[in-house]
Amino acid sequence: MKKILSGNEAVALGAFENGIKVASAYPGTPSTEILENFARYEGVYAEWAPNEKVAMEVAVGASMTGVRALTTMKHVGLNVAADPFMTLSYTGVSGGLVIVCADDPGMHSSQNEQDNRFYAKFAQVPMLEPSDSQEAKDMMATALELAEAYDTPTLLRLTTRVSHSKGVVECDGAIPKKVVAKGFERDLQKFVMIPGHAKMRHPKVLERVQQLTQVAEETPWNKIDWGDKSVGVVTSGIAYHYVKEILPDASVLKLGQTYPLPAGKIKEFAAEVDQLFVVEELEPYLEEQIRLMGLDVAGKQYFSNLDELTPEIVANGFYEAGVLSSMPALPELSNNGMNMPRPPLMCAGCSHRGLFYALKKLKGIVHGDIGCYTLSVLPPIQAIETCLCMGASISMAHGTAKAMEHGDIEDKRPVFAAIGDSTFFHTGINSLIDVVYNNSNVNIIILDNRITAMTGAQQNPGTGKTLQNQATQAIDIFELVKAMGVKHVREVNPFDIEATTAILKEEATFDGPSVLITREPCVQLTRNQTKESYQVNADICNGCNVCLKLGCPAISLGAEIKSPSGKKMRRQSVIDPMLCTGCTLCDQVCKEDAITRIQ
Amino acid sequence: MLNDTDIKNILIVGTGGQGVVLASEILSYVAVASGFDAKKSEIHGMSQRGGVVSSHVRYGSKVASPTIMEGNADILLSFELAEALRWLPYLRPNGKVVTSSQRIVHPIVSMGVASYPENTESILREKTVEPIIVNAPAMAAELGNPRLVNTLLLGMVSKYLDLAPDKWKEVIKMAVPPKFKELNLTAFAHGAQL
Numbered sequence: 001m002k003k004i005l006s007g008n009e010a011v012a013l014g015a016f017e018n019g020i021k022v023a024s025a026y027p028g029t030p031s032t033e034i035l036e037n038f039a040r041y042e043g044v045y046a047e048w049a050p051n052e053k054v055a056m057e058v059a060v061g062a063s064m065t066g067v068r069a070l071t072t073m074k075h076v077g078l079n080v081a082a083d084p085f086m087t088l089s090y091t092g093v094s095g096g097l098v099i100v101c102a103d104d105p106g107m108h109s110s111q112n113e114q115d116n117r118f119y120a121k122f123a124q125v126p127m128l129e130p131s132d133s134q135e136a137k138d139m140m141a142t143a144l145e146l147a148e149a150y151d152t153p154t155l156l157r158l159t160t161r162v163s164h165s166k167g168v169v170e171c172d173g174a175i176p177k178k179v180v181a182k183g184f185e186r187d188l189q190k191f192v193m194i195p196g197h198a199k200m201r202h203p204k205v206l207e208r209v210q211q212l213t214q215v216a217e218e219t220p221w222n223k224i225d226w227g228d229k230s231v232g233v234v235t236s237g238i239a240y241h242y243v244k245e246i247l248p249d250a251s252v253l254k255l256g257q258t259y260p261l262p263a264g265k266i267k268e269f270a271a272e273v274d275q276l277f278v279v280e281e282l283e284p285y286l287e288e289q290i291r292l293m294g295l296d297v298a299g300k301q302y303f304s305n306l307d308e309l310t311p312e313i314v315a316n317g318f319y320e321a322g323v324l325s326s327m328p329a330l331p332e333l334s335n336n337g338m339n340m341p342r343p344p345l346m347c348a349g350c351s352h353r354g355l356f357y358a359l360k361k362l363k364g365i366v367h368g369d370i371g372c373y374t375l376s377v378l379p380p381i382q383a384i385e386t387c388l389c390m391g392a393s394i395s396m397a398h399g400t401a402k403a404m405e406h407g408d409i410e411d412k413r414p415v416f417a418a419i420g421d422s423t424f425f426h427t428g429i430n431s432l433i434d435v436v437y438n439n440s441n442v443n444i445i446i447l448d449n450r451i452t453a454m455t456g457a458q459q460n461p462g463t464g465k466t467l468q469n470q471a472t473q474a475i476d477i478f479e480l481v482k483a484m485g486v487k488h489v490r491e492v493n494p495f496d497i498e499a500t501t502a503i504l505k506e507e508a509t510f511d512g513p514s515v516l517i518t519r520e521p522c523v524q525l526t527r528n529q530t531k532e533s534y535q536v537n538a539d540i541c542n543g544c545n546v547c548l549k550l551g552c553p554a555i556s557l558g559a560e561i562k563s564p565s566g567k568k569m570r571r572q573s574v575i576d577p578m579l580c581t582g583c584t585l586c587d588q589v590c591k592e593d594a595i596t597r598i599q
Numbered sequence: 600m601l602n603d604t605d606i607k608n609i610l611i612v613g614t615g616g617q618g619v620v621l622a623s624e625i626l627s628y629v630a631v632a633s634g635f636d637a638k639k640s641e642i643h644g645m646s647q648r649g650g651v652v653s654s655h656v657r658y659g660s661k662v663a664s665p666t667i668m669e670g671n672a673d674i675l676l677s678f679e680l681a682e683a684l685r686w687l688p689y690l691r692p693n694g695k696v697v698t699s700s701q702r703i704v705h706p707i708v709s710m711g712v713a714s715y716p717e718n719t720e721s722i723l724r725e726k727t728v729e730p731i732i733v734n735a736p737a738m739a740a741e742l743g744n745p746r747l748v749n750t751l752l753l754g755m756v757s758k759y760l761d762l763a764p765d766k767w768k769e770v771i772k773m774a775v776p777p778k779f780k781e782l783n784l785t786a787f788a789h790g791a792q793l
Contacts, residue, residue: 004631004639108642132638132665165640165665166624168631238665245664311668331670331688333726338684338716342614342705344648375648380710548709553649557709573709578745 005169007162010133011072011100012037013171014140019179020070020098021045022062024055026426027455028074029109030163031102035072036458039467041174048458048467051390051426052077056084056099063097063153064191066182068144072100075116076389080427082119085153087193089123090201092151094182096144102158105281106308109454111370111389113307115282120155120259124205126212127155127259128221131240133167135221135256142221150208150215157258159281161238161308213260221256224269231323232273234266234286234297239279242314246328258286263293270295277302277321281309346375348554349527349581351449351520355494356383356418357550357585358501359445362508364414365400369393369428371420372454372522373447380551384418391427393417394435394444401440414508417444421477422452422460429484435513436485443507444515447494448477449522457524481515488514495520497588523581533580533598534587536573540594543570547586547595554579555586606659607760608667612686613678614703615649618749622676623654625753625767625774630658632766640665649705653686676756678735678748679703684719687726696727697755699735699748731755733793739786744779747786754790764791 005013011034015023023046025035039046049055052073062069073081078101085099101119104110120127126146130136136158143154189197216222228249235243236255243252253269255261270276270290278287278299287299302317303309318324346353356376359366360383368374368384369392376383386396397417404411419428424446435442452458459465464474481489488510492503500518507514536547536558543561558574575586577598587595609626613619623639630637641654655667667689675690677683677698690696700720707713723730733755739747750771757767768784775783 002631004627004637160642161640161665164642165638166627167638167662167665168636241663241665245668248663310666311664315668328668331690332692333670333687333690335685335687336716336722338681338687338719340681340685340705340713340716341707342649342651343707344615344650345706347648372648379707379712545709548706551706553706555709556704556706 001171001173003169003171004166005133005137006033006164006166007130007133007136007158008033008164009037010136010169011140011156011158012041013169013174014137015070015098016041016044016174016176017137017171018068018141018144019177020068020144021181022059022067023047023070023072024049024058025072026050026052026055026077027452027458028077029455030104030160031072031074031077031100031158032455032458033163034100035467038070043176046467048460050461052081053084056081056088059097059099060084060088063093063095065095065184067095068179069095069097070100072102074110075101075103075114076110076112077101078116078119080390085119086123087198088153089125089205090193090198091191092204093147093153094185096147097153098140098143098147098156099153100156100158102160102163103282104160106160108160111387113282115285116157117258117285118283120157124209125152125155125259126150126215126257127157128256129157129237129258130162130256131237131254132162132165133169136162137169137171139221139256142219146212146215150212152208155259159238209260213262216257216260216262217264219257222262222265223254223256224265225252225254227251229272230274231277232269232275233277233279234269234290235279236286237281239281239309239314242309242311243279245311246315246318247323255286261286261289266290267293267295270297275323279303279309279314279317343378344375345378345551345553346372347523348552348579349523349583351494351518351522352376352447353381353550353552353583354497354500354585355445355447355518356381357589358497358504359383359416359418361501362414362504364416364443364508366416366418367393367397367400369417369419369423371423373418373420376418378551380549390423391419391431393419394428394431394442397442397444398431398435398438398440401442405441415442417442419444419446420453421446421448421450421462424477425461425475432481432484432486440513441511442513443510444513446477446481446515446517448517448519450519451522451525453522453524457522478517481517486513486515488512489517490515491517491519493520494518495583495585497585527581531580532582533577534575534582534584534595535577535598536575537594537596538572540592541572542592542594543572544592545570545573546589546591547573550585550589552586606657606662608672609656609674609676609756609760610653610667610672610686610689611656611676612651612653612682614682615652617652617678618746619652619654619678621774622749622753623656625770626656627658628770628774629762629766630656632770633762635659636662638662638665651682651685674756674759676752678752680719681716683723684716690727693728695759696723696730697752698723698730698732699752700732701734701736731793738789742786742789743782746779747782750775750783751786751790754787755793757787757791
C-alpha cells in the first residue's frame with residue numbers, strides 16, 4: 001500500500017516493522033516526531049528521557065539485553081550523548097541499536113549547523129543517510145542488519161528537509177518482524193570498558209571499519225545512475241534530489257552509506273567521467289575524503305558550506321562551474337522589496353511574558369537558555385544577554401558571578417539565569433549543583449510552564465505524565481531544589497507584574513544562591529478553554545502605547561488621535577479579540593485604565 | 600534542461616497558526632489519491648510562533664526535489680496578503696496568485712521597526728494575470744465558521760489543478776474533524792464555484 005509519510009514518520013514505521021522494542025529520546029527539532037510516532041505502535045516501549053545522554057544509555061542497556069533498540073536526537077543532542085557514543089563504538093551491541101540524529105542545516109530551529117557526519121568518522125561507526133521518506137523507512141532494516149552483523153551501533157543521519165518533507169512510501173501495513181531477543185549475556189571483556197578490555201576492543205573497531213568498507217563497496221545503497229559521462233556527481237541525502245532536478249542527465253554516484261566510504265566504487269566512478277563534482281550540504285565531508293583518495297574533485301568552491309542547499313544553489317554552482325550554460329528559470333517577478341520580517345514571538349497569553357517584562361526593568365545580567373523563553377531576546381523586551389546550549393544559563397551565571405567577585409570588576413549588577421522546566425531537568429540540575437556547592441551569588445529563575453513547549457508540547461519529568469500521557473510520579477522542582485541545598489526558594493505568579501517585580505527586586509539583593517519558580521502552564525495547553533478577551537476603550541486610550549512594550553501579538557496600532565498636548569498625532573492601541581487570551585498583562589501596565597474585559 | 604515538464608508546483612504560504620500546513624497536507628493527499636507521485640516540504644519549529652510559513656507541494660509522474668525553485672510555481676496560494684508579495688519571485692510567468700486579503704500585522708510594525716507593505720493588491724493585479732484576491736475570513740464566517748478559510752481557499756485553487764473533485768471530497772472528509780465535515784465540504788464547493 002502507499003502512504004504519504006514524513007521522513008520522521010517513515011523512520012518510526014521502519015523501526016516498528018523491524019522489531020525495535022525499546023526507544024528513548026529527548027525531544028529536539030527536527031527529530032521530535034520520530035518517537036511521538038513510534039510510541040503509537042502496539043507492543044513497543046517508548047519514552048522521553050531527561051536528556052540525550054540518558055536516552056542513549058537507555059537504548060544501550062536495552063541492546064546489551066539483546067533487544068533491538070533506538071535512540072533519536074537532534075544534531076546538538078549528539079554532543080550531549082557523545083560520551084556514551086564514543087565508547088559504545090568499542091563495546092558494540094547485542095540487540096541491533098540505531099542512533100538517529102537529525103541535523104539542521106540552515107538552523108531553522110537550532111543554535112548551530114554542525115555537520116554530524118563527522119561523528120560517524122570520529123567514532124568509526126557505520127552511517128546511513130536517506131534522501132527521502134521511502135529510504136528512511138527501508139534503511140532502518142539495513143541499519144539493524146549492519147549493527148547485528150558487525151557488532152556496532154549504526155548512525156542514521158537525517159537533515160531537516162528529509163525529516164520534515166513528506167513523500168510516497170510503499171509499505172506492507174506495519175507488521176512487525178519477529179525478532180528473538182537473546183536476553184542479557186555476560187561478556188566482561190566486551191561490556192566492561194576498563195583499560196585492559198578497551199585495549200582489546202580498539203583493534204576490533206579498526207577491523208570492523210575494514211569490513212564495513214567492503215560492505216560500502218557492495219551495498220545497493222551506494223549506487224551509480226549512469227548518464228552523460230562528461231559530468232559525474234557524487235552526492236548523498238537530500239542533495240541527491242537537487243542534483244537530479246538540475247542535471248537529470250548527468251552520471252550520479254548516490255551514497256546511502258556515507259561511513260565508511262567505498263573508495264573502490266568512487267575511483268571507478270571518477271575514472272569514467274570527465275569532471276568530478278561533490279554536491280553535499282554543510283562541510284566538505286565527502287570532498288576531503290575523496291581528495292585524499294588522490295582524485296581531482298570540485299565541491300565547496302561552487303556549493304557553499306553555509307545554510308541548506310536548494311535546487312537554486314545547486315543550479316547556480318553548476319552554472320559557475322561552467323556545466324550549465326545558463327541559469328534555469330530565473331524568477332521574473334520581484335517581491336517589490338517586500339522583506340518585512342516576522343520574527344517568531346512568544347504567544348499571546350504566554351506565561352513567560354510577564355516575568356521577562358518585569359525582569360528587564362531590573363537591568364541585571366541575565367543568562368538565557370534554550371526554549372520558547374529564548375525569544376525574550378527579541379524586541380521589544382530584549383531581556384536576556386546570552387544563550388549557548390541546553391542548561392548553560394545557570395553555570396554561565398555562576399561563572400559571571402565568580403568573575404565579578406574575583407576579577408576586579410566594578411559592576412554591581414545582579415546576575416540572573418532564566419531556564420525552563422524541561423531544560424532544567426535536561427542539564428540545568430548539574431549546573432545548580434555547582435552554584436550550591438561553590439556558593440555563588442546567582443539568582444536562578446525556573447520558568448515552569450508544565451511542558452516542553454518549543455518542540456511542540458512534549459511531557460517531561462515535571463509534568464506527571466509519560467510520553468503516552470499515562471500518569472506517573474511528577475518531580476517537584478520546588479522540593480528538588482530545596483533538597484539540593486538552596487535555602488532561598490520561592491514561587492511567583494508571572495501574570496502578576498507587581499508581585500513579580502517586587503520578588504525579583506528581593507532576589508537581586510539576596511546574597512547567595514536563590515531560586516524563583518514561575519509555575520503557569522503554557523498557553524498552547526489551555527487555549528481551548530473559555531477565555532475572557534480584553535479590549536481597548538477608544539474614549540480613554542491616549543495612544544501612549546506602553547502596552548505595545550509587552551510585545552504581544554494580539555496588540556497592534558489602531559486609530560490616529562491627537563497626543564494629550566494636542567501638538568502631535570499618535571495612534572491608539574487595539575486588541576485582536578481572536579488572539580487575546582485574557583492574560584491581563586496589558587490591563588496591568590495601562591496607566592489610563594483604558595483596557596477592560598469584554599463583558 | 601529541467602526534468603519537470605509534467606510537474607505541478609503549488610506554493611502555499613501564510614503565517615504561523617493559519618492552517619498552511621493542513622492545506623498542503625490535503626493537497627498532497629489528493630494528488631496521490633489521483634495517481635500522482637507527490638512531495639511536500641515545509642519547515643516547522645520556531646516559525647510556528649507567529650513567523651512566516653511556506654509549504655511546497657509538487658506532484659507529477661516522478662518528483663525529485665521536494666522544494667520548488669524560484670520562478671517555477673504554477674500557483675501561489677497565500678493565506679495573508681503581504682505574504683503573497685513576499686513569495687512572488689516563486690511564481691512562474693503567467694502563474695496564478697490566489698490570496699486572502701487578510702492582513703496579519705506583526706507587533707514590530709506597531710513598534711515602528713518595520714512597515715506593512717502598501718498597495719499590495721494593486722501590485723499583484725499589475726504584475727500577475729487576474730489574481731484572485733478574496734476576503735477569505737469574512738466569507739468563511741458567512742459560511743458558518745472563520746476556520747473554513749482553509750477549505751474555501753483550496754476550493755478556489757482546485758479550479759486550476761487537474762485533480763478529481765471526488766478525490767478532494769474524500770481527502771477533506773478524512774482530514775477535518777467529523778463535526779465540521781459537512782461545513783468544510785460546503786466551503787470547498789463554494790470556493791470551487793467562485
